[in-house]
Amino acid sequence: MRTFGEIDGVSPGDLFDSRESLAKANIHPPLVAGISGGKNEGADSIVLSGGYEDDEDFGSVIIYTGAGGQKNGKQISDQELDGVNLALAKSKIENLPVRVTRGHKHKHELSPTKGYRYAGLYNVESYWYETGKSGYKVWRYRLIAQESLPTTDYIVKEPTGEYDAPGRKSSTVNRIVRNYQKAKNVKSWHDYKCQVCGIAIETSAGFYAEAAHIKPLGEPHNGPDIESNLLCLCPNHHVMFDNGGFAISDKLELIGIEGKLRVVKKHLINIEFIKYHREHYLKNA
Amino acid sequence: MRTFGEIDGVSPGDLFDSRESLAKANIHPPLVAGISGGKNEGADSIVLSGGYEDDEDFGSVIIYTGAGGQKNGKQISDQELDGVNLALAKSKIENLPVRVTRGHKHKHELSPTKGYRYAGLYNVESYWYETGKSGYKVWRYRLIAQESLPTTDYIVKEPTGEYDAPGRKSSTVNRIVRNYQKAKNVKSWHDYKCQVCGIAIETSAGFYAEAAHIKPLGEPHNGPDIESNLLCLCPNHHVMFDNGGFAISDKLELIGIEGKLRVVKKHLINIEFIKYHREHYLKNA
Structure with missing residues (x-):
């Protein structure tokens, strides 16, 4: 793999x-x-x-x-x-x-x-x-x-004749490391179709979708980077979801816009995360 | 202002x-x-x-x-x-x-x-x-x-009693500085409606649209950050435009998808940029 x-x-x-x-x-x-x-x-x-x-x-x-x-x-x-x-x-x-x-x-x-x-x-x-x-x-x-290079001190000294014993450089960047495979799983399960509108975005490199975190990563939310905390969304519905344009009920009905969340058997969504999102992002909840 | x-x-x-x-x-x-x-x-x-x-x-x-x-x-x-x-x-x-x-x-x-x-x-x-x-x-x-803070050397020495004669710190970050006002102008001229589909994305903070560069900024394209090089697009059509999903003819017809670019009088688009995009991004042009 x-x-x-x-x-x-x-x-x-x-x-x-x-x-x-x-x-x-x-x-x-x-x-x-x-x-x-x-x-x-x-x-x-x-x-x-x-x-x-x-x-x-x-x-x-x-x-x-x-x-x-x-x-x-x-x-x-x-x-x-x-x-x-x-x-x-x-x-x-x-x-x-x-x-x-x-x-x-x-x-x-x-x-x-x-x-x-x-x-x-x-x-x-x-x-x-x-x-x-x-x-x-x-x-x-x-x-x-992903991390901008300090051009001078980046060039670490080459150990002469010891290529396989490389020196480590520690990094203190506070970046959130995302799990690429889990995002890809969720998108694949939905055939890259948005769970709200069913559209799969076409590009010259194939279909495009976004894996949207329901309970956000990072402080102060600290949502987990797992499939049950991800939705497969088109960019339009991702923007709306992240910015209070709609939320989702415990029965997976959409709130703020018409419709119901499209689901597939493989993809289990944790209702706790849906609730967290609804209670923090929907303006008039 | x-x-x-x-x-x-x-x-x-x-x-x-x-x-x-x-x-x-x-x-x-x-x-x-x-x-x-x-x-x-x-x-x-x-x-x-x-x-x-x-x-x-x-x-x-x-x-x-x-x-x-x-x-x-x-x-x-x-x-x-x-x-x-x-x-x-x-x-x-x-x-x-x-x-x-x-x-x-x-x-x-x-x-x-x-x-x-x-x-x-x-x-x-x-x-x-x-x-x-x-x-x-x-x-x-x-x-x-926007620029991650080096936590120690960021704290510059405070000149005692000389608050209004601040010391400068030079920065060598190679960031592309975007012109926020021009992006906002273009979005306002179109009432935040996508020039492809006419949709304005709704959020709890109002309408959302993206100002998409036609000829991209930065090396090696070096497109300019001006209104005639911007389109007002929804996120979905922005992704498609940037990734070969469609292009635009000199007559502002869409290539790759149905339709014609929606225009408003105030917003003049430079056909040279449209041509550059078409000749670099559309797979089967």
């Missing part, structure tokens, strides 16, 4: 001597391909290795180029939004984190002088196509670092 | 000796009220001054309490989502930045020992109500700092 997000025991800045050791650590499973992913699941990791002339690396922002259409390192035909290219677009519409690694052949101050350096998690902010330097169509992805 | 966002010549960390000097600097215009704002425009600033027992301050996350229902510093009745309370909720649904200032009476390590310290811009992430410590209903707002 594909792993999204951080890998236990590996920290941003860690060094690897080869693609084999990167793969063994599960940071980037494929041994040759720059993108690890499946078109239905999304992409879990990329490696910047200097192979694509159109890549641009601003550190915490990376403009990455899709795969394909190359022969002997030259772009000789158009790229398609399929395979791993579609996987990276899927990571955008699923809001999945992508592990980014820089190789020594990728010319950048954050690249290691040899081997590979894991850079941390990025999000795909957008994807589009354009005519690359070659004259052929290439797919492009704008990736943003 | 109410100013949203940073004030020229004032930096986070700057100190002020009184509410008068805070008001004079335009950081927080009212002399007594904790919230500066109008229910139709949104709130532009708040001051934490220890007056509300339910306030919680985690530094880069603040749980702030709405105004009203107090007598002699005690909560004696329910608060309403109106006036400045509605203004703060409006800042949430309009995604407006709120200037935050801490006063010496607000017990916190980031508060100054005397006077007031401007903390910088926060966004209202959510609003809800609950029963406060008093037993009465209070409105609550979760504010998140």
